[in-house]
Amino acid sequence: MTRTSRVKLVALAALALLLTVPHMALAKLKLPDASAEIAKFTGLQFTPTELVGLFLFFDTTLSEPAGQSCASCHFPGAGFDDPDNDLPVSEGVIPGLFGTRNAPTMPYVAFLPDFGPNPNPFSLTGFQGGFFWDGRAATVADQAKQPFLNPVEMNNANKDEVVLKVSKTFYAGLFEDIWGVGVFDNTETAYDKIAESIAAFEKCQMLRQFNSKYDLFLAGKAKLTPLEEEGRLLFTTNFLNNPDPANTPQANCTFCHAIPNDNSAPHLFTDNDYHNIGVPPLTPATTQDIGLGGRTDIAPPAGGSFNGLFKTPTLRNIALSGPYGHNGFFTSLKEIVHFYNTRDVPEAGWPGPDVPDPITLAPTFLMGNLGLSDNQENAIVAFLETLTDRGLKSLDRLAKHVDNMRHQDEQQNKGSGKGK
Ligand code: HEC
Ligand code: HEC
Numbered sequence: 001m002t003r004t005s006r007v008k009l010v011a012l013a014a015l016a017l018l019l020t021v022p023h024m025a026l027a028k029l030k031l032p033d034a035s036a037e038i039a040k041f042t043g044l045q046f047t048p049t050e051l052v053g054l055f056l057f058f059d060t061t062l063s064e065p066a067g068q069s070c071a072s073c074h075f076p077g078a079g080f081d082d083p084d085n086d087l088p089v090s091e092g093v094i095p096g097l098f099g100t101r102n103a104p105t106m107p108y109v110a111f112l113p114d115f116g117p118n119p120n121p122f123s124l125t126g127f128q129g130g131f132f133w134d135g136r137a138a139t140v141a142d143q144a145k146q147p148f149l150n151p152v153e154m155n156n157a158n159k160d161e162v163v164l165k166v167s168k169t170f171y172a173g174l175f176e177d178i179w180g181v182g183v184f185d186n187t188e189t190a191y192d193k194i195a196e197s198i199a200a201f202e203k204c205q206m207l208r209q210f211n212s213k214y215d216l217f218l219a220g221k222a223k224l225t226p227l228e229e230e231g232r233l234l235f236t237t238n239f240l241n242n243p244d245p246a247n248t249p250q251a252n253c254t255f256c257h258a259i260p261n262d263n264s265a266p267h268l269f270t271d272n273d274y275h276n277i278g279v280p281p282l283t284p285a286t287t288q289d290i291g292l293g294g295r296t297d298i299a300p301p302a303g304g305s306f307n308g309l310f311k312t313p314t315l316r317n318i319a320l321s322g323p324y325g326h327n328g329f330f331t332s333l334k335e336i337v338h339f340y341n342t343r344d345v346p347e348a349g350w351p352g353p354d355v356p357d358p359i360t361l362a363p364t365f366l367m368g369n370l371g372l373s374d375n376q377e378n379a380i381v382a383f384l385e386t387l388t389d390r391g392l393k394s395l396d397r398l399a400k401h402v403d404n405m406r407h408q409d410e411q412q413n414k415g416s417g418k419g420k
Pocket of ligand 2: 001061104106168235251252254255256257274275276277278279310311312313315318321323324325326333336337340341362366367
């Protein structure tokens, strides 16, 4: 045998070995490898549970039919909100089926309280927190259980269907490592653990980075432009803290989008309470949405009303997450700021509120006739734009990458004839 043919033989043998490699790669996804893969894109470390939650969150095979993940409506580059800014409300996996509400931004849910009694004696409702615009999911994990089964979202018929799908994913082994071998045998337990994993992801460091220009400003590491600073002053001046109302304009925003007046606690821009700011109906024909008043598990005190009340959302990453309001009525930040400024100015020509309940409608001394100039509105918008975290846009690649990991896994299984 000549030297070259020996080399050829060795090469052939190596090729044969390579061709069988898919078998070896079939070995279940290992935690360190999965972590390293995701760290490449995020530069962040995840706990095992957060990592599985991340895979669940970006997995487009968990809808019926396949094609929609949580991230489809909560896309990183859109502030974890619906990337389709032309649609006021979100489309489900079945084309043409829409919910009636706009997806709110999702980062910082880690800091939002569960639904429950409000410790603030001045609370309008006596309640605080919860998830969804009407707080009907008490906790982040409770929330995560709902989209899978919602016919206008991911459309699975029941929990069994979801659990079966998760048990066939490329990360099913990791899921068992965390929650125990056999976890898929009991639908209720498995479904709870799916939700718990997603909740862990939603609370992970990637979704609470506090690295916006505003955060750098708070830390003394960045300077706001004069316009942003003017906006900040307008935003934070309200009728309770304005020393000289006759001469100092106030936009009253922090009355509801509350922040501490120092750095002692995170600035989240919400009082966690519920208000009716008088958002108009999306079209004159849309069915009225009474928000908190539509819940059957709670009721206002005698003579009171919860109609038209919606949760005060955090304003972090708000510039990424248009359109605005629970029904997506406002297409831009400028438009909603103009609404706060002029809701009660007849010449402004706003349609009336969807729920004109006199008990709940935020009064004119708070909003609706602030007397701000066009430039002052722009200043508030400029300030809101400083609340965008750095790096969310670059996370868009993560969705694609999780898809690629799944494709690779499918190819390998096909190659080995394992099938699923
Ligand atoms: C079809 C689009 C769509 C899909 C898919 C979807 N969501 Fe949502 N999400 C929404 C909409 C719309 C709302 C607001 C609904 C409401 O308030 O009634 C919402 C609300 C939320 C909230 C509440 C945020 C807050 O501050 O109250 C969280 C958290 C959330 N979704 C997470 C998820 C998770 C986790 C998944 C996947 C299991 C998911 N979503 C799938 C559209 C979607
Ligand atoms: C009376 C309480 C209150 C005041 C005052 C208030 N807000 Fe709001 N804000 C809310 C509530 C509640 C919502 C959600 C309302 C809805 O969709 O029905 C909201 C929604 C928003 C949204 C849209 C959020 C989203 O995710 O779609 C923006 C932006 C906003 N407010 C900015 C401001 C600014 C700027 C000011 C000051 C000019 C202000 N708010 C004053 C309570 C308030």
